[in-house]
Amino acid sequence: MESLQGIKQRFGIIGNNIGLNRALEKALRVSATDISVLVIGESGVGKENIPKIIHQNSHRKHAKYIAVNCGAIPEGTIDSELFGHEKGAFTGATQTRSGYFEEADGGTIFLDEVGELPLPTQVRLLRVLETGEFIKVGSSKVQKSNTRIVAATNVNMMDAIDRGKFREDLYYRLSTVEIKLPPLRDRKEDIALLFRKFASDFAQKYHMPQLQLDEHAQALLTEYRWSGNIRQLRNIAEQISVLEKERNINAALLRSYLPDPGAQLPAVLNKKERDSDFSSEREILYKVLFDMKSDLNDLKKLTLELINSENLEEANKKNQGLIEKIYGKESVKEEADPSFEALPVHETVTYKPTESIDKYAYAETIEEEEPLSLQEKELEMIKQALKRSNGKRKLASKELGISERTLYRKIKQYDLNDIDED
Numbered sequence: 001m002e003s004l005q006g007i008k009q010r011f012g013i014i015g016n017n018i019g020l021n022r023a024l025e026k027a028l029r030v031s032a033t034d035i036s037v038l039v040i041g042e043s044g045v046g047k048e049n050i051p052k053i054i055h056q057n058s059h060r061k062h063a064k065y066i067a068v069n070c071g072a073i074p075e076g077t078i079d080s081e082l083f084g085h086e087k088g089a090f091t092g093a094t095q096t097r098s099g100y101f102e103e104a105d106g107g108t109i110f111l112d113e114v115g116e117l118p119l120p121t122q123v124r125l126l127r128v129l130e131t132g133e134f135i136k137v138g139s140s141k142v143q144k145s146n147t148r149i150v151a152a153t154n155v156n157m158m159d160a161i162d163r164g165k166f167r168e169d170l171y172y173r174l175s176t177v178e179i180k181l182p183p184l185r186d187r188k189e190d191i192a193l194l195f196r197k198f199a200s201d202f203a204q205k206y207h208m209p210q211l212q213l214d215e216h217a218q219a220l221l222t223e224y225r226w227s228g229n230i231r232q233l234r235n236i237a238e239q240i241s242v243l244e245k246e247r248n249i250n251a252a253l254l255r256s257y258l259p260d261p262g263a264q265l266p267a268v269l270n271k272k273e274r275d276s277d278f279s280s281e282r283e284i285l286y287k288v289l290f291d292m293k294s295d296l297n298d299l300k301k302l303t304l305e306l307i308n309s310e311n312l313e314e315a316n317k318k319n320q321g322l323i324e325k326i327y328g329k330e331s332v333k334e335e336a337d338p339s340f341e342a343l344p345v346h347e348t349v350t351y352k353p354t355e356s357i358d359k360y361a362y363a364e365t366i367e368e369e370e371p372l373s374l375q376e377k378e379l380e381m382i383k384q385a386l387k388r389s390n391g392k393r394k395l396a397s398k399e400l401g402i403s404e405r406t407l408y409r410k411i412k413q414y415d416l417n418d419i420d421e422d
Contacts, residue, residue: 002028002057010056011049014197015190019182023050030177031057036129038114038174039152041181044229050179051110051150060148063107066100071113078121080137089138101134101145114151114174115160122167125149129173149174184226184233191222194230198237209247211240216251224258379414382407386416 007013007024030037031054039047048067055065073081080089084099100109111117117125128134129149133142151174160166184191195213203210213221226232236257240249382400389395397407411417 007053011053013049014194015187017182017187017190020187023179023181026177026179027053028057030054034148035176036174037150037177037179039150039179039181041154042183042229043154044231045181045183046230047152047181048112051108054150055108060107064104065108066104067110067112068100069112071116075118078118079124082121083124083134083136085137086139099136101128101147102143104147105145108148108150111149111151113153115153115155115157115166122170126167126170126173184229188222191233192218194233195221195237198234199241202238202241206241208241212248214248214250217249217254220251220254382410382414382416
């Protein structure tokens with residue numbers, strides 16, 4: 001097995017960080033096997049080196065090595081790219097095409113950004129991992145592929161699983177061995193070495209003297225966060241190499257090329273802050289519910305006053321005002337009982353119908369026995385009105401302040417047909 005130092009020289013890997021060395025050692029150990037490997041780490045940490053190391057140190061090194069960026073392939077064509085398609089399988093499929101799994105048979109496929117795979121493709125990939133079988137798009141023939149899969153991702157896979165974006169069974173199939181590459185901010189001892197290497201490469205490439213950092217510039221370089229990791233460090237080294245005539249770089253000049261880390265990042269709430277916001281919203285909701293309960297209790301109280309009060313008109317006005325407060329004037333107007341007739345202002349009313357009150361106030365707020373007592377009072381008042389009018393429904397309805405149609409319905413409801421109209 002190739003030594004760790006030999007691997008670094010062969011693949012141009014710079015650094016002596018413990019986390020980096022541990023990742024390279026794991027890659028060397030699993031290379032002799034055929035088990036699946038998942039490489040995790042932030043964007044720009046150099047994940048693409050691990051599958052190359054695994055392939056070149058395995059018994060498959062003389063077969064094909066194919067790297068696939070899953071995030072760069074449109075969802076509609078990724079199945080065709082990975083597994084191939086038959087002629088006429090879809091519009092534009094003018095001929096049969098072999099997919100990557102067929103082409104890499106006996107070799108290694110590197111699935112970069114595997115977390116971006118659509119769910120239907122994840123099902124197909126799971127079958128390849130379990131049985132080595134796949135079916136081309138538009139075909140019914142099962143084919144075999146002896147391909148080793150090394151995948152990489154910069155997303156949190158457990159979060160993706162929780163959100164339903166990635167299959168849990170596929171995750172455990174891919175991550176038989178998991179190799180994590182540390183971010184550059186955790187490799188402070190390697191940052192100056194990497195910058196010096198990049199500065200040397202660009203000096204040769206552009207035929208100019210190599211950059212030199214003073215002590216303060218090196219300290220700034222080491223303490224910077226490097227959210228883009230090695231890729232960002234390389235870009236900064238190239239920019240300074242090309243744009244600056246001065247080859248001795250101080251901290252002030254270097255700082256002008258470094259983006260403000262706080263300005264790059266959107267505001268993100270931590271869990272505690274999210275829980276606090278949720279708690280505030282919940283308290284507001286509870287307050288609304290308690291206010292509604294209070295309004296309904298007031299409505300119940302006024303309704304009872306309506307039953308027992310001598311001044312029915314005043315109590316009913318209060319009751320109507322509370323109904324409008326709870327439901328709004330427009331909704332009360334729209335949902336009013338069509339049989340209810342508005343009373344002229346100049347008329348003297350001795351009793352007002354309780355139909356609108358029944359509709360809004362009695363649904364859930366009054367105990368079961370209370371509507372019964374109201375019905376009894378209503379029945380008695382209808383009887384008295386009919387008796388005083390000698391059974392003349394027109395006069396009785398006018399006295400009660402309701403329409404003849406409503407009175408007729410009430411007579412039917414209470415079975416008062418034995419009181420004949422003259």
